[in-house]
Amino acid sequence: MLSYCTNVHPAEDLDGILAQLDTYAVPVRERLGQDRLGVGLWLAAGVASGLAADPAARRRLAAELSARGLAVQTLNAFPYGGFHADVVKHSVYLPTWTDPRRLRYTLDCVTVLADLLPGDAAYGSISTLPLAWREPWTSSHDVRAGIAFEEVTRVLRSALARHEQPIRLAIEPEPGCVLDTVSDAVAWLAGRVDPEYIGLCLDTCHLAVSFADPAKTVADIRAAGLSVVKVQASAALHVEHPGAPEAVAALRAxxxxxxxxxxRELLPTGEVLAADDLPAALETLPARGPWRVHFHVPLHATPAAPLExxxxxxxxxxGALAAQGPLPHVEVETYTWTVLPESGRQELAAGIADELRWARMEVHA
Known part of the structure; x- marks a missing residue:
């Protein structure tokens, strides 16, 4: 079941979440002519904690979702809260996987998702951050994060003993983080986690930014004995000649x-150069090769030239995943609608519907 991620909506309390589902998700479902629409819920830590502590509130949420024709098989537990603050930047990587708050938040999401899964879901998935921003990080942080994942695995095993459907955690590599690339994540996870319960979230915007080959990446994950638990269907900006004046002007927007x-910049030698943010890239990267920019752009909308x-x-x-068997969960994740340049914006419900329509046709999910 194809879903869209509700981290595009700012509400961080249950009533606000339901109101935004009424405002956006229900109209999206109606525009698509579907009886049931998948939503990948983002629950900020406060609302996840409240739901986890209150079985009646979870039953209410499940009933409210069903009444609206909405189904949840995946949660996005990457942003802890404040995802629509005026400035988010590096704070989205806090708390890290060495902080007990990250573990508590994730376990709360496990409790909530177990009571939201529709009966026909093969499993539930929860995506999470790739440990932390890359600095500061030491071998002792590795150990503490590994212990936290052991606790998650213990809880996921016990949840399966109580419910018929397994829930799996999906680690999402992101440029600049401890697990910057999928290769980094595979190297860190293989042999350290139980692959029955912990795998990868393949965000295809992040994958593109790293200039990795998608088919080889999928093959390498499988060869390491790991699996893609969830795909975040997303697209980055590409510019072939970033030093051209028209490209610089387009990127500044x-x-x-x-x-x-x-x-990330791919040099003719194959070396990949990095900048942590677009303004810094415009000032420091040599612009001798193509750039990829971590800006989630709507899937159906081709950026104006010279951007792609x-x-x-x-x-x-x-396509590579489909060749291996049934697709994992696929969640369209474009959270950037409100920060797109004015020329690229669209009424939100219409834009989400257009993205899902594109995804349904192009990826057959």
């Missing part, structure tokens, strides 16, 4: 203050 927009979208990476990754 995407240099907004709320989110971090990591940039990396939807080919998305379709390539999903």
């Amino acid at each position: 995407f240099a907004e203050p709320r989110y971090l927009h990591q940039v 979208s990396t939807t080919g990476v998305l379709t390539g990754a999903l």
Whole structure:
């Protein structure tokens, strides 16, 4: 079941979440002509904690979702809270996986998802951050994060003993983090976690930014004995000649203050250069090779030249996964609608519906 991620909506309390589902998710479902629409819920830590402590509130949420024709098989537990603050930037990586609050939040999400899963869901998935931003991080942090994942695994095993459907945690590599690339995540996870319960969230915007080959990436994950638990269907910005004046002008329109927009440059030698945000890239990268920018752009909307979208990476990754067997959960994640340049914005319900329509046609999910 194809879903869209509700981290595009800012509400951080249950009544607000339901109101935003009425305002956006229900109209999206109606525009698509579907009896049931998948939503990948983002629950900020406060609301997740309240739901986990209150079985009646979970039953209410499940009933409210069903009444609206909405189904939840996946949660996005990457942002802890404040995801629509005026400035988010590096704070989205806090608390880290060495902080007990991250573990508590994740376990709360396990409790909530177990009571929301529809009966026909093969499993539930929860995506989470790739440990932390890369600095500071030491071998002692590795140990503490590993202990936290052991506790998550213990809880996931016990949840399966109480419910018929397994729930799996999906680690989402992101540029600039401890697990910057999928290769980093595979190297860290393999042999350290139980692959029955912990795998990867393949965000195809992040994958594109790293200039990784999608088919080889999927093959390498499987060869390591790991699995893709969830795909976040997303696209990055690509610019072939970033030093051209028209390219610089086009990129400056995407240099907004709320989110971090990591940039990678592929040199003719094959070396990949990095900048932690778009304004820094415009000042420091040599612009001798193409750039990829971590800015989630709507899947169906081709950026104006000279910018391009990396939807080919998305379709390539999903094609490689489909060749291995049934697709994992696929969640369209474009949280950047409100920070797009004015020329790229669209009424939100219409835009989400158009993205899901594109995804349904292009990736057959």
